[in-house]
Amino acid sequence: MSAASAQRPVNGRRIIVGLTGGIACYKLAAVVSKLTQSGADVTVIMTEAATRFVTPLTFQALTGRPVYSDQWQHVESQDPQHISLARSADLVLIAPCSMDMLAKLAQGRTDDVVSLIVSAVDRSNQPVLLAPSMNAVMWNQPATQRNIEKLRADNFGIIEPDTGWQACRTEGVGRLPEPDQLLDAVEAALGNR
C-alpha cells in the first residue's frame, strides 16, 4: 500500500457496498476498486435485481472477498451473516439505491440481502449512506420524496443525485454521482468519526 493510501480516511476501514437494481450499477466497479486501492476492507452485497446489471464475480475479483447476493446463502460465517457483517461495518454505502429500496428502507422491510443486512446496522455509530439513482419522473414521485424525508429523519445519509444525462435518453435529476463524488461522501462520513 502506498503512503498516500495509508493516510486516507478509508484505509483499514470495513465498508459494506450495497448495489440495487439500477442501470448505474456499472459505476460501482470503479468505486469499489478505488476503495480497495485506498486500503479499505470492502464487502459487496447485491440484490437479485442488481445481479441482472453487473455480476457478483466482478466485485469478488475487485475486493478479493465473497459477494453476498442471497439472504439464504451463508458464504463465510457461522453466525447469521446479516448480523456478523452488519456488526463489523464502519460504514455502509448503498449505490445505486433504487426507488424500490428507498421504499423498503423507509418502511423497515427486510426481504432481500441488502435491506436485511442494513436492518442490523446501528446507525447511531455506523453511517449508512444512500445514493439514490433513477429516472427524473421516478425521483420526483411524491412517494419517493416522502421516503427520502423519512429516511433523513431516520438518520440515513442521503447523497443527492446529480442532474444530467440519464439512461432513458433524457436530461434530468436522478443521475448517480460520479465515483469520485461517492468516494468523497464516504471519506467525509468516516472522517467525522
Ligand SMILES: Cc1cc2nc3c(=O)[nH]c(=O)nc-3n(C[C@H](O)[C@H](O)[C@H](O)COP(=O)(O)O)c2cc1C
Ligand atoms: C433496464 C432497467 C433499468 C432500471 N433502472 C432503474 C434505475 O436506474 N433506478 C431504479 O430505481 N430502478 C430501476 N429499474 C427498476 C428496478 O430494477 C426494479 O424496481 C427492481 O425491482 C429493483 O429491485 P431492488 O430494489 O431489489 O434492487 C430498472 C429496471 C430495468 C429493467
